Amino acid sequence: MTDVRGGVELGPDAEARLGGYLADVRAAVAGLPGVSPDEIEADVREHVGHELRDAPRPVPAAALEAVLARLGPPAGWAAGERPDRLRRVGLAVQQWARGARASVGARLRAAREAVWNGPDDWRLAYLTFGVFAVGVLTVIAFPVCLVVSYLLGRAGAAAAREKGVELGAARKWLLYPPAVVVSGVLLVAVVGLPLAAGGWAWDRVDTAVHRVALFDGPDPPPADPRDRQAVREWQERQASRQALRQRKAPQLEDDRRLLAVVPVDPRWAPAAAGAFVGVGAGALWWGLFGVAGGLFPGAVRGVFFPLAGRFRARYGWVLAVLCAGALAAWGAAAYELAGR
Amino acid sequence: MDADLLGNWTTQLRKGLLELCVLATLRGERMYGYDLAKRLSGVAGLVTGEGTIYPILSRFKKDGLVETELAESPDGPARKYYRLTPRGRALLGKMLAAWAEVRDGVDRVAGEGQP
Numbered sequence: 001m002t003d004v005r006g007g008v009e010l011g012p013d014a015e016a017r018l019g020g021y022l023a024d025v026r027a028a029v030a031g032l033p034g035v036s037p038d039e040i041e042a043d044v045r046e047h048v049g050h051e052l053r054d055a056p057r058p059v060p061a062a063a064l065e066a067v068l069a070r071l072g073p074p075a076g077w078a079a080g081e082r083p084d085r086l087r088r089v090g091l092a093v094q095q096w097a098r099g100a101r102a103s104v105g106a107r108l109r110a111a112r113e114a115v116w117n118g119p120d121d122w123r124l125a126y127l128t129f130g131v132f133a134v135g136v137l138t139v140i141a142f143p144v145c146l147v148v149s150y151l152l153g154r155a156g157a158a159a160a161r162e163k164g165v166e167l168g169a170a171r172k173w174l175l176y177p178p179a180v181v182v183s184g185v186l187l188v189a190v191v192g193l194p195l196a197a198g199g200w201a202w203d204r205v206d207t208a209v210h211r212v213a214l215f216d217g218p219d220p221p222p223a224d225p226r227d228r229q230a231v232r233e234w235q236e237r238q239a240s241r242q243a244l245r246q247r248k249a250p251q252l253e254d255d256r257r258l259l260a261v262v263p264v265d266p267r268w269a270p271a272a273a274g275a276f277v278g279v280g281a282g283a284l285w286w287g288l289f290g291v292a293g294g295l296f297p298g299a300v301r302g303v304f305f306p307l308a309g310r311f312r313a314r315y316g317w318v319l320a321v322l323c324a325g326a327l328a329a330w331g332a333a334a335y336e337l338a339g340r
Numbered sequence: 341m342d343a344d345l346l347g348n349w350t351t352q353l354r355k356g357l358l359e360l361c362v363l364a365t366l367r368g369e370r371m372y373g374y375d376l377a378k379r380l381s382g383v384a385g386l387v388t389g390e391g392t393i394y395p396i397l398s399r400f401k402k403d404g405l406v407e408t409e410l411a412e413s414p415d416g417p418a419r420k421y422y423r424l425t426p427r428g429r430a431l432l433g434k435m436l437a438a439w440a441e442v443r444d445g446v447d448r449v450a451g452e453g454q455p
Contacts, residue, residue, distance in 0.1 A: 025391070035398040043373050043394045046420065050374045053415065070381070072389010166417055
């Protein structure tokens, strides 16, 4: 049994009849200038689903037949229309090819019909999962298989959408894995980007803390002045520190100024600096992301498909406003720290 | 022979008028494709089958005369609604004016032949 748009279950006979009718629809409108067979098929599915919403389940062929009779024979829909020149050539070639194929055996024709008339959205779903599974199993081919299966999955979802077919759980399991992997990685990368700025600040302050501790920290002389070796090592260390201090003087001055800005114990300074810079970078980055999402919600849904399927422009604007508030508070705090 | 001529003439006549009626029906409000098909199929002699309007809608959409939007439905999946674009609205005005001119002219000519 199958579903037309609207979740109407068709009996086997009705399903076959509808498939044949839709094939007639596609054949009738193929080549007409300016029309989309996919869109017309989706409209017809929606129309049939609406008409049969109160019919018994599964819908018998007789009930469907009445609906199709009211829709009329598809061959009549194109009456008075004339295919454009390019299409006329295409149709002539198709007609010739059809005649040539007629000479091939019935079994071959049946096989070809089965392949060509099969629903694209299902074939793409199986292909998507197959290619993705090959990548997982072979490991080495995973990157290539991931890209290919991702594109196939997006094509499968688009084909279903154009037909007006709502993806059921089974098809989602086949189509979504590569899309979830790709979108998940992208989402983590986008969301986690400000963490890199926080990490950089952590590392910079941590280096400064260690350098300042090394040169400014106490290094008392040996407790026993008669221990000549210890005294000599201390003197060498002092000479080395002095030389290094002179050489690194500008750097040390920068480090001291940096640490003076961080108003916490030096032990906690790297973490505090990393968190502070991370929050600022996050507010700025996610604010920009929010504005982009507010302006182009469709792009967000497309890039992070299917994870962001419910994303709406207002979510982006809410995020942007929240981040703008956080950024303002962060800026005030930064201004105050810079003045210390 | 006459039947063929009449059939061809009727087909051509219906085609143009149905396009005009599709645009005119969408003039006031957006409309679900199904409702549009039902409404126009109720006009005697205008359509031979309810499905006839779907290729027209598809072509109008491609030509930028109508646009579609999906809207949630309480009865099931989201529905596709059609609405006129500014370009479609402008064309409809011109088509209605042309139709009125032709209709009046035809009425006049047909009236002259009457005894």
